Amino acid sequence: MLDSKALDAIFRAARTHNAFSGTVDDARLRELYELMKWGPTTMNTQPGRIVFVRTKEGKEKLRPALSPGNLDKTMAAPVTAILAYDLQFYENLPRTFPHRPDAIKGFQGEEKKVANEKVAFRNASLQGAYFIVAARALDLDTGPMSGFDNAKVDAAFFPDGLWKSNFLCNLGKGDPAKIFARSPRLTFEEACRLA
């Protein structure tokens, strides 16, 4: 079992941050991916994709898509990750799910598109959560955000239409003075049932 300090770092004391400073070099982003990649996905599909936006040019490309409340903090953050998913994720299955070489067939064909997008969205969201936890485990503060225009991000970053944005996440050293009061969580009785 993880010790109390580790449980605090990834869940109990970790907070969503609103102001970021510091630098996050590319080696650290690679380290983050190399940790989060181990989280499980359906049939090892791994549909999650990430664009790490960390240049002035990249941030300007992101700017028009940001909601007013997320604008300044995102432009100022050392890195903003676009958590996305690849609609053709299943093309990798012959290599990534080798014990069932024909698994790819279950995803091929126009009529599978809607079901495939659901697999991609669910599993890329799982991977988005692995990303948040892995970042915290590596002492990177996170600021995940849904407040942006997905269509604008997709048009600017994924013009070929193959990747779709899911959510954004700022990364860096968070300023504890700029955190909101922690909002309450549902009780066990509200969220869980025993059967």
Place this chain on the structure above:
Amino acid sequence: MLDSKALDAIFRAARTHNAFSGTVDDARLRELYELMKWGPTTMNTQPGRIVFVRTKEGKEKLRPALSPGNLDKTMAAPVTAILAYDLQFYENLPRTFPHRPDAIKGFQGEEKKVANEKVAFRNASLQGAYFIVAARALDLDTGPMSGFDNAKVDAAFFPDGLWKSNFLCNLGKGDPAKIFARSPRLTFEEACRLA
């Protein structure tokens, strides 16, 4: 930063298990929820719901929905969690997102149903990943599964239609002898871009 042993426990050495033994008492399930509940969700919406199936009666209710490959291991596992989501999650917002008391209005009305279900599905999937990581952090082995009939689970466990099943996850002490060889992960270059 978490130490190497902790990183192994939640990501690098953790595996999806196929055979479970041991007992998992209700206090442990509560401990698991009390840890995973801290993971962030959009506007603190917390749409994720969990049914912990651990009685003979509950398992029999689940049986008809299980795919052949998941049947025996699930019936034998000490606990099978149904990771679900609540379509009326937004009813809690006045209490769970107190710094914007009118946030609930953005989710009310027939015309919001499709968008609401997307918010529920994304965030319940994030919470499903928090569940997996939190279980591992507490020394519970996990076996997440998508191979089942969601409609049958929903009809059996959520007849009022308000909760929807997302995925299942067995819990217990995993048997390391019954694990598949680890399937490859995408490289940083395949899954990530720098901008």
